[in-house]
Amino acid sequence: MTTPKLLSIFLFQLMLLHSSLECTNAQSLRDGFYQKSCPAVESIVKKVTAQYISKSPSLAAPLLRMHFHDCFIRGCDGSVLLDSTTKHKAEKEAIPNKGMRGFQVIDAAKSAIEKQCPGIVSCADILALVARDAVSAISGPFWPVPLGRRDGRVSIQSEADNQLPSPNANINQLKSVFSSKGLNARDLAVLSGGHTIGISHCGPFANRLYNNSGKGDSDPTMDQTYVARLKAKCKPSDSTTIVEMDPGSARTFDSDYYTLVSQRRGLFKSDSALLNDDVTKKYVNRQVATGGSAFFADFKASMVKMGQIGVLTGSAGEIRKTCGFVN
Template sequence: MATQKLASLFFLQQIIHVLFILHLANADHGLKLGFYQKTCPDAEAITRKITHQHISRAPTLAAPLLRMHFHDCFIRGCDGSVLLNSTKNNQAEKDAFANLSLRGYQVIDAVKSALENKCPGVVSCADILALVTRDAVSMIKGPFWDVPTGRRDGRESVASETRDLPPPFGNITLLKQKFAAKGLSVKDLVVLSGAHTIGTSHCSSFETRLYNFTGKGDTDPTLDPNYVVHLKRKCQPGDTTTLVKMDPGSFRTFDGDYYTLVAKRRGLFQSDAALLEDTETKSYVKLQANTYGSTFAKDFAESMVNMGKIGVLTGKAGEIRKHCAFVN
């Protein structure tokens, strides 16, 4: 009898332990859905309305806003540090070479201004960026996902730290390392790469693939030769101004066409081509290419939630900025 009681007690302790682990796993790093329900109940509705006003006039803003959120989360975590201006003594992230093509700061500022009028000192710039990104993507036929909120704003932004961003010339080993360092999976890597279904790129981001891949005046052999001819017509050596669509035909619409392009060896960057170097990522590319992106929208929503939790500041960490470009 005593043995049975001990066994029951041990089993109960195991269950409690498992439930505790599950609670930690679902704690979302201090974030939660409806974080502003009591302190600023209209926060998400106001954000959505203002984002809609901007995206309806300029749908191409969705891509750089998505990229801005990505670049924010990969440097210091999703703390709004990409929004800070440089100062006399410090060059901020937004002025680093990798971020010079980011656009859409005016959307974040407009939302912040409206929320400060409604609920002063309550909604963080980091949360605004996460919400605006979600709304902008959903407005160009992309998925909608629930954004857990409660992020607080960081007080530091250092341009040199943008070296931690996954580079467009990265091979699969480097890309996997960059994503793993942020707690993201290989699936998150291949899914979030699908963000290249919208937007444009400067020729300079892939020029080496066309004209000097190994330093001998050659082209990247993993790039479709016919596509090389097409790209060379658009991009002359040294061109730093011409923009090329990353997903020709639907660069303003969020869809699964990106994977069809990658499968045909027509991804614009080496990092796109790299997805065919790994068994897991290649399998995902082929699946989406063969099924017209059947699970891409759902997968992208899940990976965006995962990305939005990277290194967040919650509780009393950081601050709630009054203006997104300046610390308080």
């Protein structure tokens, strides 16, 4: 019969093993992983990404978001790229992933790589590279992407619905989600800066304008001039109108986001939430005071860190032939 003490010891050892495996997996990623098997992989991805971004710069934001959403569900394993089957719905169908664009860029890069190096490069690695190259192509930072990820075989809609950070999340909820992925409050503040590019439909922030507390009011923590401006664009129940997250420079990667947040003009509650924690508020204020001088370097470091969440390496997972389907 198992005693409570023995059970506790077993569970503790299991936690240590899991932690050790995650650390080992992350350390298995390395620069030059494909140096012998597919040396042109980064140049191929960069070329394909540039072709798309030059024609449609607005794709950079959803491609960055795609990488983020992939890593937060089952780790950076390309699970967000899988299509639904007749038996179950994949992450693509989740509410936070509705309207996600840019899958054609990943598919084009995969196709180009398969012609030169069939069966070698994972879709998860391609997604990580595309996100980096897309941001770099719109005047953003360029960070090293250690490679060696393998593709997962599982993608479940409900996991994405339940686990991805909500645009309405408060600071404690955000810190909890990030902490569960090995990211701290500073990483939260830094990675939130990705909202310097991109757009949103009115729906995700409509309650802030028209029904913040359930009494038909607007969010008092939001600059009321900004509220009036948003109301002029977004009528109640409007689900089609698009609003820039960083008005005026939504296609250029810069540090303007922090100025907006400091002025209480963050579009989502999750943006405004950065002012409700000492660490994240200090980071916001420092970027405003210094003109964002450290933001690019910080973003690069946090992206490298995020890109190693729960990766599959070695013989785990697979190398998909096409990114939308398991082999």
